[in-house]
Amino acid sequence: NAGVTQTPKFQVLKTGQSMTLQCAQDMNHEYMSWYRQDPGMGLRLIHYSVGAGITDQGEVPNGYNVSRSTTEDFPLRLLSAAPSQTSVYFCASSSQGAGGTDTQYFGPGTRLTVL
């Protein structure tokens, strides 16, 4: 199993550009989520999904969209990139809800810089 994969690993955008961060998992996990990590801020939840066709907002959803058309994939879209979105983005999955009793498996991350 590849686990959780993310692409790209690094990305530089100009302000106003849009892009999609890809995330896929091959563990048949129902729950997937996106976090951003900023220095001194820990990991903050952006959006999450409890299954295909179901998504919901996390702590910091503004400026991001998600969709979950399949169990495996959970892309994160930046609609109009801003310098404040410079961060490291992690995708995670688990077989149960995050407040439940299961491990979160994290992808390797995407380091995004917005100029």
Place this chain on the structure above:
Amino acid sequence: GQQVMQIPQYQHVQEGEDFTTYCNSSTTLSNIQWYKQRPGGHPVFLIQLVKSGEVKKQKRLTFQFGEAKKNSSLHITATQTTDVGTYFCAGGGGANNLFFGTGTRLTVIP
């Protein structure tokens, strides 16, 4: 909203010294998870505690969950250079929410 605070933010120790990081929540948690992130890496699950007052050990690591289920600690005995990284606690606050602490970055000086 729910917050999970973690202290200290940074800790430098000599190899062989002990290390402790503390996690405090403003509300009662359903469970607490601990993760380790190596420099340049991604968070990796270490352990989960569910019961009030629970204590679990993994070799030199001891994890505790408070009686009120609002706080937790991770203690490392006799640190080694392989312990370097950032340790995060994450509290379960509901059906689909996991609140991460700000992390404690551990540096071990050989």
